Amino acid sequence: xxxIGILTCSNCTQDANCASVVCxxxxxxRRGLFERxxxxxxxxxxxxxxCAGCPTTAAPEKILNRTNALTGYRIDALHFSYCMxxxxxxxxxxxxxxxxxxxxxxxxxxxxTPRDKKLFQKEIKEILCPTLxxxxxxxxxxxxxxxxxx
Numbered sequence: 001x002x003x004i005g006i007l008t009c010s011n012c013t014q015d016a017n018c019a020s021v022v023c024x025x026x027x028x029x030r031r032g033l034f035e036r037x038x039x040x041x042x043x044x045x046x047x048x049x050x051c052a053g054c055p056t057t058a059a060p061e062k063i064l065n066r067t068n069a070l071t072g073y074r075i076d077a078l079h080f081s082y083c084m085x086x087x088x089x090x091x092x093x094x095x096x097x098x099x100x101x102x103x104x105x106x107x108x109x110x111x112x113t114p115r116d117k118k119l120f121q122k123e124i125k126e127i128l129c130p131t132l133x134x135x136x137x138x139x140x141x142x143x144x145x146x147x148x149x150x
Contacts, residue, residue: 001042002077005070006111007063007094009083010053016127018138020048023081026112033079033110046073051084051094059090060097067098077106085109086117087124
């Protein structure tokens with residue numbers, strides 16, 4: 001049995017209303033970066049945490065506190081969500097501090113099947129810095145209904 005946690009991007013979960021639907025779907029189906037568990041009899045999601053948001057000078061310490069909330073429940077691996085791997089300027093800093101404090105914890109870069117990174121970055125920019133009057137969110141990206149103002 002593998003016990004995992006997921007670290008998501010605060011901007012995506014809070015500002016773009018991402019409910020981790022695609023991450024959790026691929027977890028259930030063992031697709032994307034969860035394919036590594038296809039031979040495990042049981043795959044258990046222990047919890048989902050999000051980063052402290054950016055920018056912040058206290059982010060590395062906050063991410064460690066949030067990671068500790070999962071490692072206390074004996075996770076085997078921490079998956080950085082796809083949005084973290086595609087967007088986060090602090091990813092290397094987060095990984096370094098987590099590895100320093102939890103050297104036996106596997107860090108996996110990604111969750112669901114990756115998309116074109118440049119296109120994804122453009123779509124997220126459209127959501128977080130909208131040029132339209134109609135509100136849009138991660139569901140528009142997932143469903144392919146994002147309307148660009150450019």
